[in-house]
Amino acid sequence: MELADFKKKTPTTAWFEFSEGMRIELEYISPEDVRKRAKDCLKIEQGREVPDEDKLFAELASRILRWEGFTLGRIAELMELIDIPEDQAENNIPCTESNKLELLKKSWQFKPFVENLTISLAEFKAAKREAERKNSLQSPGGSSKAESAAPPTA
Numbered sequence: 001m002e003l004a005d006f007k008k009k010t011p012t013t014a015w016f017e018f019s020e021g022m023r024i025e026l027e028y029i030s031p032e033d034v035r036k037r038a039k040d041c042l043k044i045e046q047g048r049e050v051p052d053e054d055k056l057f058a059e060l061a062s063r064i065l066r067w068e069g070f071t072l073g074r075i076a077e078l079m080e081l082i083d084i085p086e087d088q089a090e091n092n093i094p095c096t097e098s099n100k101l102e103l104l105k106k107s108w109q110f111k112p113f114v115e116n117l118t119i120s121l122a123e124f125k126a127a128k129r130e131a132e133r134k135n136s137l138q139s140p141g142g143s144s145k146a147e148s149a150a151p152p153t154a
Helices: 031-040 053-062 070-076 096-106 110-118 121-136 145-149
Strands: 013-019 022-027 040-044 048-051 064-068
Touching: 013 121, 022 110, 031 040, 031 048, 031 053, 040 053, 048 053, 053 096, 053 110, 096 110
Parallel strands: none
Antiparallel strands: 013 022, 022 064, 040 048
16 A cells, blocks of 8 residues: 555635735645745756746645635735725735735734744644534424534535
8 A cells, every 4th residue: 555546636715814804815835835836936046946926925825715704994904005995995906926926025913823833734624624523413394504604615
């Protein structure tokens, strides 16, 4: 029996609460993938391999699948934004590549949150167990509040 024969075919994903009302779906990255992706994020400068910061941020952004509750006002609390009209503070910010990169580069809290969680299999397993627990709390008339508050994880 070889462990390599049991390699998982689908990615492990889970939802995490970043801050109250702000949730993010992340993809777990295995140690093997970390090494492979780190190697892909190198460039040659003056005959030496050095990390390519743009590629590193793009790789980290690829681990972010979706988010909810990321409004202009909430993001303004995480990074310096200039001139946010009050009437736009509740506007949802779409989870685009450019928005993910901007937040990763300019927020002291967001980048370490994504980095630390996406390499912690224990956190993903705990999140999956919690989602399954919430999904099992169904009322006789249908879904419970807990189930409707959390989308199922993969």
